Amino acid sequence: MGIKLGANHYGKAETRVVAVRRHPDRHEIKDLNVSVALSGDMDDAHLSGDNSKVLPTDTQKNTVFVFARKYGIGEIEEFAIILAKHFVDSQPSVHHARVAIEEYAWDRIALPSNGIAHSFARSGTAPVRTAVVHYDGTKAHVVSGIKDLIVLNSTDSEFWGFLTDELTTLKETNDRILSTVVTAGWRHADTTADPHRADWGASFREASRYLLAAFADTHSYSLQQTLYAMGTRVLDHRPELCEVQLELPNKHHFVVDLTPFGLDNANEVFIVADRPYGLMHGSVLRDDAPDAGPAWS
Numbered sequence: 001m002g003i004k005l006g007a008n009h010y011g012k013a014e015t016r017v018v019a020v021r022r023h024p025d026r027h028e029i030k031d032l033n034v035s036v037a038l039s040g041d042m043d044d045a046h047l048s049g050d051n052s053k054v055l056p057t058d059t060q061k062n063t064v065f066v067f068a069r070k071y072g073i074g075e076i077e078e079f080a081i082i083l084a085k086h087f088v089d090s091q092p093s094v095h096h097a098r099v100a101i102e103e104y105a106w107d108r109i110a111l112p113s114n115g116i117a118h119s120f121a122r123s124g125t126a127p128v129r130t131a132v133v134h135y136d137g138t139k140a141h142v143v144s145g146i147k148d149l150i151v152l153n154s155t156d157s158e159f160w161g162f163l164t165d166e167l168t169t170l171k172e173t174n175d176r177i178l179s180t181v182v183t184a185g186w187r188h189a190d191t192t193a194d195p196h197r198a199d200w201g202a203s204f205r206e207a208s209r210y211l212l213a214a215f216a217d218t219h220s221y222s223l224q225q226t227l228y229a230m231g232t233r234v235l236d237h238r239p240e241l242c243e244v245q246l247e248l249p250n251k252h253h254f255v256v257d258l259t260p261f262g263l264d265n266a267n268e269v270f271i272v273a274d275r276p277y278g279l280m281h282g283s284v285l286r287d288d289a290p291d292a293g294p295a296w297s
């Protein structure tokens, strides 16, 4: 019985880079977490310790900083494509690059006394913008997204009519709190490997806006239904996108029984359960969505 090397990839994970763009009257910052994973002709490295086809992860990290300086950091999709193309197009042993970027938002605080807006406060619950690019020498699969987006509806949520068995204790409800922490990715249909081919910023802002709007104005009969409504809303309005994947934990809010204290509680005071939680995952896609290839991996 033989043993062989299976699928593998390697790279520098979580390079944190902050870039400051200095204008006379204001500075702008980009705060990113960049993870690179390369694969290709790496058998020798694993089987015999021959590193001649291995681009060190240290070099990958340096590339992130050098490219930030040389090209500046614009939209994260653009930066990810530039990096992914570089690794594959410049190294014959590298056949595939996955570049995943998280962008952390900062808010401005009061203008300091020198008149230059260069001070920021990390937004307390700011969601993180994400981009994952896969490039194989021809196509660039781009999945943009958002995570850590905490949302809550204090009404317009019901859950009833569900299956029951001898172990079911959950009561049906016509009015509950619905709260989740959205992790969403949306796949761009176009796979042309041109970093400047799209208005990535507008696409991100609009997709996020439609996700939120659908969460807010869907009268929900389950988090699963809300998930589908959110994905559908984005695809209805953003023709450049062909698939949305969502992961939605159900952040359970339970009405506290206050009768021991002689008080009623008409959906006013809740205990927030930390664990366990329901976890919904779903993909919403067009009938004619092109093959996803490695986009979601």
Ligand SMILES: O=c1[nH]c(=O)c2[nH]c(=O)[nH]c2[nH]1
Residues within 6 Å of the ligand: 159, 170, 221, 222, 223, 224, 250, 278
């Ligand atoms: O929206 C919900 N979906 C479920 O599948 C479920 N299951 C559960 O216990 N509560 C909920 N809520």
